[in-house]
Amino acid sequence: MATTNRIYILATFLVSSIALIFNIVSLSTEQWITGKLSDLTDTTQDFSYINYGLFRGNYRRYVSIRASYQVEMTCNFANNVCALLCSADSTADLLDALYNNNINENDDPTGSCISTTSSVFAIHPLTAKTLTTTTYVNRKNFINAGVWLSTIVCLVIAAIIGLLASVLALYNTISNPINFYLSVGSLYFYNGLALGFTLLYVILWGTMYNLTIFHNVALYDTLAEKMTSDKMAFLGYSYWISFIPMTFYGASIAVLFYREHLNAKDPKQKNIQIEDSADPSLFLF
Structure with a gap:
């Protein structure tokens, strides 16, 4: 019952709240992926850098x-593809052009994006490989x-349930509800x-990272083969801190089990079975 050892229920509240945070x-930070990019057309150039989260990121070109530049996650669910893009025009149209290989070597949509630095710079355009039957955007x-999308949905559901x-x-800690879905047992x-x-x-994001993102961070410059990020992309802290809520949700369950163990050892909580005096099998001698 919730009337005993309430301090452990309060501890569960604190631990679950930390997991929720x-x-x-x-969900809200932009360090799921961090990496650097190397220019394929000019090896003397400095590395460029990228970090992004589930919705947007920062591309230091x-x-x-x-x-x-601020790049945004742009998706086409009909083709089941997403990429980090920025463009003066529609990023959805740019994604379709990339997917269908409708780009040419002089295209440089990133260079036309609004810079997020204090000054706006004129970017020297990169030269892309000519898209032929042997050099094309690998889907x-x-x-x-x-x-x-599944990663976001699972994360949001985890947060909602953690809040609950x-x-x-x-x-x-302040009440003793009788309904199971509101009781300590439901925790x-x-x-x-x-x-x-x-x-x-x-698991979902980690698997996709190993299969895809580790080799290509899915920016316009890497998809169009102007730059490469192969084996230079890494999982950032926004991903790794997800192991903390897993630990804390597990700790909440452990605290509840420990409380139950203490209750079982408490003589005041032991149930005394009283034999039914109306049982006809009982006789007095």
């Missing part, structure tokens, strides 16, 4: 003159739109579910 931080290099677990834990289920969805999105 890290879920939110992971060091080609002749340094400039930074395997795009981010998988289904995996990207935190609120119910706090509620059970096992909610924390376990939040842990499961967190683990699921970690």
